[in-house]
Amino acid sequence: MAVATDLYERLAAHGITRRDFLKFCGTLAAVMGLSQTAVPQIAAAVGDAAGSGLYPALWINGAACTGCTESIAQATQPNVADIVLDILSLPQIETVQMASGEYAEAAGDEYALANKGKYILICEGAVTQMLDGNVLRIAEKPFLDILLERGKNAAAIVAVGSCAVDGGWVRAYPNPAEATGVKAYLEGKGVTTPVVNLPGCPVNPLEIIAVVVQALMTGDVNAVVKGLDRQNRPKYLYGSTIHDNCERRGHFENGEFVYQFGGQEEADNYCLYAMGCKGPQTYRHCSKLRWNNNISWCVASGGPCIGCGNFNWVDNNTPFRQRMRRIGAGTLGGPGGIGLAKAGAIAGGVVVVGIGAHALASKATHRIGKNSTLKNEEMKSYDARKLKKKGGSADAE
Secondary structure, eight states: OOOOHHHHHHHHHTTOOHHHHHHHHHHHHHHTTOOGGGHHHHHHHHHHHHHHTOSOEEEEEOBSOSHHHHHHHTOBTTBHHHHHHHHHTOSEETTTOSOOSHHHHHHHHHHHHHTTTSSEEEEESBEEOGGGGTTSEETTEEHHHHHHHHHHHSSEEEEESHHHHHOGGGGOTTOTTOEEOHHHHHHTTTOOOOEEEEOSSSOOHHHHHHHHHHHHHHTOTHHHHHTBOTTSOBHHHHSSBTGGGOTTHHHHHTTOBOOSTTSHHHHTTOBOGGGTOOGGGOBOOHHHHOBTTTTBOTTTTTOOOOOTTSTTHHHHHOSTTSOOOOOOOTTSSSTTOOOHHHHHHHHHHHHIIIIIHHHHHHHHTTSSSTTOOSOOOOOOHHHHHHHHHTTOOOOOO
């Protein structure tokens, strides 16, 4: 398939070669669970979109730290200003655009009306409902109104980052702003536009690009929607846990853990599970995607995964440096909440599946329990009880 010549010319102007671009398309293919034979198709879809302005997008910001915008703006593989912005033909991105105020917002509203059903709405940040949305106003207009007006006219809505997905940090207990996620809020307002959730703090640039490229390849946003899981996340991005693909997984299997920072175990890059790593119950591809030109990610940098890809992760996963023992009740109920009982079932099930499966295998090989032949972490009584309820058995401390 031919790729638009003008795209290559624009990339070359920024020092990006054809080989760099095709390598990038290969990375996207891997992210999307496709073989490398799909690279020409991806390249053609991107090239055509860059020339035609297919699927323009409006980027709006709710209550957030703008970390997702920072993640996108500082990406370097290749220059996102030439890849993402050309693909999306962004007529508005509030945080980095030069224009501001009521005239800039009015232009965004006019664009949405003129292109009804022909654009993607990218939303970063939580929806704050306190004082009927007046806790957050943009150009003297409540953010709730902006979201409703532009959301109902969009072909699809992409909620980027945990704040947009379920409220994130903004929604953490005691949640004085009455924050919630985009999907939960819109469902209560009768908006039927499909919502694609990309949880994470922050979102990875490749996660956004993969969703857009999938739509470009098929020419239909609905193709993206059909591939979502029960939590409206793309299955190919959130179908496996951090632990599944962690570079320290071998140390977990061998019972080699870091118990305190600064020791030899940390220097040897042992598993961080004993330091509170939430990798076994967090569904995301951080180890594959990485940040800063694919250089590193949290665990590779020496920090345990804090589970920012999970729903209600701020309340559920704290303390971050301790193993999860219970689910916080703070903000699980209410709009967008999953409920305490359901949260307990989900968390318990994930922990049992993630840790229990390893426990059974490790028990059989004498890696844990009374018959352990290796220096390792004994199975905690909490995990042992959960495992026993599932029909397994294990010795515990």
